Amino acid sequence: MKSLLTLFSLITLAASAQDVTLFTGDKLTGIKEPHGTWQAAQSLALDPANPKAFQITPGTGVFVNSAAGKTKDLFSEVEHGDCELHVEFCVPQGSNSGIYLMGRYEVQVFDSFGHQELKYSDCGGLYQSHLPPPAFTGKPPAVNASKAPGEWQSFDITFRAPRFDAAGKKIENAKFIKVIHNGQVIHENVEVNAPTRSAAFDEEKPLGPLKFQGDHGPVAYRNVVLKKLP
Template sequence: MVRAGFLGLALWLGVMAGVSGQSREEAYRPFNGKDLSGWKLKGNAAKSHWKAVAVKLDPTNERAFVIVPDAQELWLCNVQGGGVDIYTEEKFGDIHLEVEFLLPKGSNSGVYLMGEYEVQVLDSYGKPDNKLTQGDLGALYGAAPPKKNAARKPGEWQKFVIEFQAPRFANGQKIAPARFRKVELNGVLLHENVEMKGPTPGGLTGKEAPTGPLMFQGDHGPVAYRNIIITPLK
């Protein structure tokens, strides 16, 4: 009886492990905290405003950043709007992503999984839940609005936790779509198990593939990113 009970428990734990999600590999930090090594630009490099700096809200203009000189910690910052997007040299499939971001008032950016599937970054602070759209903070752009508005005030750090499943291919044909298994903003669940019919407009290539980079949108407004942790899922 004891042995049978033990085997039953082991089988149940194994099933639950499969249900609860994939196991994780070693975490990877694509930003080294010093410079833009390991990153590429989408578009004309002369138009880029991405820098390894620290920033704060401009005391004379709440819609802008100013660079903090001699900062002890540097972030991946698009210091002003109208630039280009930036993406990792490294490519990934299924991942667990944690990333913190900072916005001035009214700013707009985006986190593109695999360079193609966007989680919207926007100053949506104070907007009622029943007014949220597919363009608000935490939306799967063009696919699904966030369930709740968990946006913090401009100038406050915010955090995404995202579990993403890459599209599946066999013999060169897509057999399963990309899927956001979970999107949390500041500890609030916004999405769960949402399929993506195709790439988000404005992505890196507009094509789907088994792997792709992490991309941050930089052609709209100022934004800063830090504590970027990518954990591939087996």
């Protein structure tokens, strides 16, 4: 399935037995408006004159938050709970983004190439909550699997949504069952007891959309596949 997505430059959501197209290579579909200045591209590379920026080749297959590098966050129209997520991303030097499961729980996207003392703010880190302890204080990745700026990278995430009783009271926290960064396991069985910083929603719910942060610097995404789990 992933090879087909790559071949046709599709970004899809695999929901049960049906794929819902989220990005068709030349326009954003399945994404809530407004889209800001996100645009499709054929490819991108670091700008030789400014390694903190992209040179963008027009075309299809990749979506990038414009040459300016700062615009609106993207939200999927479809909402999810338990899921498996595959996503590929690229950042230039020093840039910053994030992928929010259910719009609430962030896996950090950052240029962490060569970093030695890892923090939750490094690439693959689970970001802290804006609430005081005992709310989630963040968790750095177990290893630094980051590639150099301008190289494509990947996350494979298995996520378990929070659980609620019949009265709507939360009885189990959200949990990152496993996060794999460029083929290396960086998190296993990490509970997140509150939405993380810059979450779209403060209140926890059984379902929520994917959020792609677009206001912290240049970033590009491709081959995003969300498989809903029963």
